[in-house]
Amino acid sequence: MRISVPGVPQSILASNRSNVPKVSPEEAVYRLTQFLKNGQVTLLTGAGVSVDSGIRAYRGEDGRYMNPDYKPIFYHELVDDSAKGHAFRQRYWLRSYLGYPPVRDAEPNTTHFALAALQHTGFIPNLVTQNVDGLHHKALAKHTGRPSHHLQDHILELHGTLHRVRCKHGHAVDRDTFQTWLSAANPKWRQFADEMEKAGTQPRTNPDGDVAIEHLGISYSDFVVPECPTCSESDRKNSVHKPDLVFFGESIPDQVRDRSFREIENGQKLLVMGTTLATYSAFRLLKHALELKKPVMMLNVGPSRADGLNLEKIDIPSGVVMTDVAKSVVGATACEDPIIIKMLQDGIVKPPATKEDRTPRRAG
Missing domain, CATH: 3.40.50.1220 (TPP-binding domain)
Known part of the structure; x- marks a missing residue:
């Protein structure tokens, strides 16, 4: 599946901006x-x-999408039921867990x-x-x-909005509640987030609540994405969640x-x-x-x-x-x-x- 991040055509970007009145x-x-x-x-x-x-803007002078090496997580990756999809969700939700508070508090x-x-x-x-x-x-x-x-x-x-989350079966919850679930399932990461906030070392946050943390040497493998409690009531185990926004490829x-x-x-x-x-x-x-x-x-x-x-x-x-x-x-x-x-x-x-x-x- 070939999906690209949309952008402004190079012919426009390469034009001489000095001609703009x-x-x-x-x-x-x-x-x-x-x-x-x-x-x-x-x-x-x-x-x-x-x-x-x-x-920050996505495509401004310092925008994340202006970096040719940036690769967002696509819709099909986030909802994939395989082990690879699980790894993508760990990566997405850890970064979002750390990056959401500045957007929430803006x-x-x-x-x-x-x-x-x-x-x-x-x-x-x-x-x-x-x-x-x-x-x-x-x-x-x-x-x-x-x-x-x-x-x-x-x-x-x-x-869509960052302030609501849905599981793959459509059960919705407000993001603050989901953030609480993530904290309860990941006490180590909650402590890490608290220490970052106290030290004033919050990673760069993007408009979609994502942060870059690879340079910190962090692994995603121990991050727990909680199961949907509504699904659990019906004896269905389901930890596939996404924010209520439109991903690339969706x-x-x-x-x-x-x-x-x-x-x-x-x-x-x-x-x-x-x-x-x-x-x-x-x-x-x-x-x-x-x-x-x-x-x-x-x-x-x-x-x-x-x-x-x-x-x-x-x-x-x-x-x-x-x-x-x-x-x-x-x-x-x-x-x-x-x-x-x-x-x-x-x-x-x-x-x-x-x-x-x-x-x-x-x-x-």
Whole structure:
């Protein structure tokens, strides 16, 4: 089975970026405000919007997928019932066990809250995100108190979420509970994780909660992946679990794919933010919008799969402009609505350090 990690075409990456027009923050704010001010804009986001929360992008300058030696675990490897599949799961879940807490504890940044303000005021009725970190939900819920089912109605997680786990028979559990199961089954690794946290030596964490730890000389062979307790009640032994997200080599559920197309169709415009659109599941949404003759604007730093298409592109980090954009779009509401005031004053700006280990997963 041949599966590759999707990326931006080399012809685009090799192009001369000096030809991309540079804009000032003031001009970017003006152009984004003009695009958003009439509302009914569907938003498509990627890992770039979470960088200021300390979660690095997949394909940015220091992104894991820009390393040609990196090899993620594919869907068929993770769910394989053989001894080889068991070894893959030990590798995946140990790395995820160590890497999940920083993603779980991450806080929304200024871009997340600016977008939440635009959602709350109706300018962006629906948001489609490729991110699995749940930070859009955190930002929208923090000052509005909106229940989870309401958030799910307005935020579509195209690639799923890290915050839920399912066994191969479909039994779901929240990730914090599963993390507790992993700790109970692996006291040695719990101690190791606690010591890392105290020493401030947390390995480099990626957007999918994965970490690189081979350089530490660690073996995966003694890591225990617990059995599903619901399956055990039916006398079925089953330790095949996966986070509720889409792996490479796995298809997006039909209902998610169909809803993502409806979100594009229901909006008057499409704003694309913080993504190279390397994955086809996102790129085809942009193509669908263009086929429907909808205006499209892209806010992203660096080359993307959309370069050369008929859309307006602004090359500037979202964190530099989005708070001012939200203030400009919502107008007087930014000074009168207590919820919007809190949103536009909130958000961290703590991008990850760049000088960290980039060791790839070893094959085999």
